[in-house]
Amino acid sequence: MDYEIEVRVTPRRGILDPQGKAVGGALASLGFAGVGEVHVGRLIVFGLDAASEDEARARVDSMCRQLLSNPVTEDYAIAVRAAAGTAE
Amino acid sequence: MDYEIEVRVTPRRGILDPQGKAVGGALASLGFAGVGEVHVGRLIVFGLDAASEDEARARVDSMCRQLLSNPVTEDYAIAVRAAAGTAE
Numbered sequence: 001m002d003y004e005i006e007v008r009v010t011p012r013r014g015i016l017d018p019q020g021k022a023v024g025g026a027l028a029s030l031g032f033a034g035v036g037e038v039h040v041g042r043l044i045v046f047g048l049d050a051a052s053e054d055e056a057r058a059r060v061d062s063m064c065r066q067l068l069s070n071p072v073t074e075d076y077a078i079a080v081r082a083a084a085g086t087a088e
Numbered sequence: 089m090d091y092e093i094e095v096r097v098t099p100r101r102g103i104l105d106p107q108g109k110a111v112g113g114a115l116a117s118l119g120f121a122g123v124g125e126v127h128v129g130r131l132i133v134f135g136l137d138a139a140s141e142d143e144a145r146a147r148v149d150s151m152c153r154q155l156l157s158n159p160v161t162e163d164y165a166i167a168v169r170a171a172a173g174t175a176e
Contacts, residue, residue: 001124008131023132026155032147036089036135043096043131044111047124059120067114 001047003056006079009069010041044068047083056080089135091144094167097157098129132156135171144168 011017017039024038050056060078069076099105105127112126138144148166157164 001122010131010133020134023156024134027151030151030154032151034089034137036137038132038134041131041133043098043129044126045098045129046108046112046126049122049124063115063118063120066118068111 001083002050003048003053004081004083005044005046005048005056005060006081007044007060007064007068008041008077008079009044009064009074010076011039012073012075015073041074053080053082089171090138091136091141092169092171093132093134093136093144093148094169095132095148095152095156096129096165096167097132097152097162098164099127100161100163103161129162141168141170 011020019040020038023040024035027035027038048056048060050059057078057080060080064076064078065071099108107128108126111128112123115123115126136144136148138147145166145168148168152164152166153159
């Protein structure tokens, strides 16, 4: 794999985040004080063969729009890193 | 909130990751080639009031062990950052 891809998918601010609410409530029940609003997102990590970093980023952007995120309620951020031990 | 906390919870290597397998299969069905093994984790973000960065980290570690991660099948990593606009 030429590139290591990390996609962070997070609930859009202002959109209801029931999973975050549940985690926040559970932390309070366990006695953890001073915790602000909790947001829970997804982290998707994989290797990708691509000719260049730009090509890798463009293909992952397409994956995000088609499958990895819900464009109505979620934001995504893509990180692309050359895989260790790969000659450019 | 004094600190911004980010917890990354990822399936432990070698443990079955059915969600990652499903995403990998779906990407292949959509015609995306050159995709390696996919891993899906959780990203938990919140603000935290604490006296110091060390105290914040210790409390979040306790949250991870009690609630945020499954210690049998998952690894977690904690990032602590002073919140913008907060005097130390």
